[in-house]
Amino acid sequence: MEIPIKKLVSNVGQTESLVGAVVLVATIYLLHSLLFRGHDMSHIPLAGEALGSRSKRLAEYSSRTGKSKAMFREEYSKNKSVWRVQTLDGDHVQIPPQFLDDIKGRKDDEVNNLAALDVLVQKKYTQLDSTSDMMNHLVKSDLTTSLNRINPLLGIAAEEAVASEMPACEDWTAINVNDVLVRIIAIVSGYIFIGPELCRDEEYISLSTGYTTDAFTCVFILAAIPPWMRHAAKWVIPHYYRIGSYQRRVRKFLGPVIRERRAAMLKPDYQAPDDLLQWTMNKAHKWSEIRSDDDISQMQLRLSLAAIHTTSTTSTALLYDLVTIPGLIEALRAEIEDVMANYDGVLSNKALYDMKLLDSVMKESQRMNPLGLTGFPRMTMDKGITLPDGTYVPPHTYMEAPIEAIHRDPKIYENADTFDPYRFYNMRKKDEDSGKHQFVTLGTGVLSFGIGRHACPGRFFAANEIKLIMINLIRNFDIEQKEKGPRYANLSSTIVNSADPSRELLFKRVRT
Ligand code: HEM
Incomplete structure (x- = not known):
């Protein structure tokens, strides 16, 4: 067969360019691996x-x-x-x-948590910020220290959110409990983060829940592909674009609120709201990371990233545990009624502290099912x-x-593979003075909140929030696993160990 001379010349040219390109890539790869070889x-x-x-x-x-x-x-x-x-x-x-x-x-200049978190959230590709000095400060110094004061508000928020988000359940009703919990927790957290009106706004609920879902879906997709492809690959991941859209939406949603509050703060008789948005505004001038109102809005998104799905997945795992242990819901209900009677029905910080079986079950659930x-x-x-x-x-x-x-x-825990609702309750009874063995207590045996200086500062808030939501669910509903048999298995791959968000539990109202 005759090959036209022009085509031959052009094929030779193409082959040469191809070989050239391969040699170039191979050389760069070799140099890169020689120069930047890992330790x-x-x-x-x-x-x-x-x-x-x-x-x-x-x-x-x-x-x-x-x-x-x-x-x-x-x-x-x-x-x-x-x-x-x-x-x-x-x-x-x-x-x-x-x-x-x-x-x-x-x-921090020897071992650093932020540098590791940047790898975890694929910051190089996603530009996601996880936490910051000011956010830590606000959670530690403003939120946690206010718990005594804001706990009654948290109680109202939990009661209202459970009432509005749970279906009637006059008869046994199958519910995707994770979906409901994500909304309840967004609303209850939002009550304290941005106030009782805005926390119910569907735009806020969508921002505070959707941001984490899209950001982490993007992170998981990127983490599953080779690093050299990630910069290019991110452009075809729809969740990557959505990260930017949440950042624009939160600016539009909170910008006018911040401006309105700032104008009102000039009036002498103005009663400023008692929420995290206001605490951020009050202290913004002291932190170089806040250069504009937009930074204050973005802080709320980052707060959602740390606070909402961690708490909702922990609560979903807890409910999956509760329903597989015969008699546990009844025992918890009895404790709740007893303690509430002792505190005239007021769910104060101290009343929650006294719900020691509930606290023990929460810690055991975290021990058995860390996120x-x-x-x-x-x-x-x-x-x-x-x-x-x-x-x-x-x-x-x-x-x-x-x-x-x-x-x-088994060297740390007796019967380590068994869920023992009374494990930490009994340990706490023996060791009452030390304050050890509580849900919020850190230690090398239960590491779900981390340990040391950078351990989760939001755990005190999360503990009260989970307790208040559980109290409302347990008092109002009988709860069972929909598919009989062992506890629903966690989703587990790479380092993930999450409660399966697709499963359903059955609820039947016991109290109106
Ligand atoms: C049950 C729910 C939660 C779980 C399981 C959880 C877990 C964690 C973990 C494992 C860390 C890293 C600790 C370390 O590296 O040693 C952390 C850090 C953090 N959490 Fe939580 N968290 C929860 C709820 C919250 C809430 C409700 C807030 C805010 C109100 C919050 C704010 C933070 C912040 C700001 C950090 C960064 C701390 C630092 O960098 O020093 N978390 N959390």
Whole structure:
């Protein structure tokens, strides 16, 4: 067959360009791997070494059939010191409980939580901000210290939100409890974050719940593809665009409110609202991170990211646990009625403190079902660190604690795989003075709120919020699992260990 000379010349040209391109890419790749090769971590044992290849280990880590959970538990029981898990984002070093005190005591320029959170939320590609100094300050110094004062408001908010969001349930009714809880928690949190009127606005509910869902869907999609593709890939992920749209919408929603409040604050007799938006406005001038009203609005979105789905998924997991333990709902109802009678029906901070079975069940549920297989994300900074047993962890290494496996450690807990509603209740009874063993108490045995300086500052608020919502659900409804059998399994893959949001529970009203 005759090949036209022109086509031949052009094919040769194309082939040469192709070869040239391949050589160029290969050279860049080689140079990149030589110049920016990760630090040597071969002295740290690798999880799944026996699988033989990186691709097999990655497949196991990201399988959707709970293989990563089994892997974390097995490696945890095998290793005495730190060990590594291979991920698409490099090796993640796992910290056993005996080193947590050492690491939590180190300064932020040695091990840093924000640098690790940036990796966790794929900030390089998503530009997502998780927390900030001012947000921590507001939650610690304004929200938590106000709990005595705002608890009655939180009680009203919880009662109203359960009443408005739960269907009538005159007979047994199947409900996707996670969907309902997300809305209830957005409204109750919003009551304190932006006030009783705005928290019920559908735009606020959509912003405060949707932002996290879209942001984390984007993060999970990005985390599942090789890093070199992420910058390009993000442009075809619809959730990526939505992150920007929430940021624009919150500006439009809260901008006029902030301006109105600021104008009203000039009037001498103005009673400023007692909510987190107002506390942010009052202190904005002291924080360099707040340069405009827009920054104040964006703070509310970031707050939702930290506060709403963490609390709703914790509550969903708790309800899934409650319904599988015969007699537990009745026992909790009896405790609630007793304590309420002692406090003339007022759900004060102290009354909630006295609901010790409820508190114990919440902590046991968190122990059995932490939201992640790992927690306590920390990044080593420029120098790397040497652990108490002499192991060196190089600079810029992502570290975390295998918290699900720690929570099931038989050396820490008797019958660690059994849900014991009275576990922490009994421990608290024996050890009453120390304040230990409460839902909000930190320790190396239950790490769901982290540990140390950067542990969750919102846990006191979350504890009261969950209690108040549970009190309203338990007093008003009988609750059962829809599909009989074992507790609904968690969704588990990579480091995720979330209550399955698609399952239903049955509710029947017992009190009108
Ligand atoms: C049950 C619900 C919640 C869970 C399970 C939870 C869990 C966590 C965890 C694991 C951390 C990281 C701790 C560490 O790295 O050591 C954290 C940090 C944080 N949480 Fe929560 N959280 C919850 C609710 C809340 C709420 C309601 C708020 C706000 C009102 C909040 C605000 C924060 C903030 C600001 C940080 C960053 C702390 C820092 O960087 O120093 N959280 N949370």
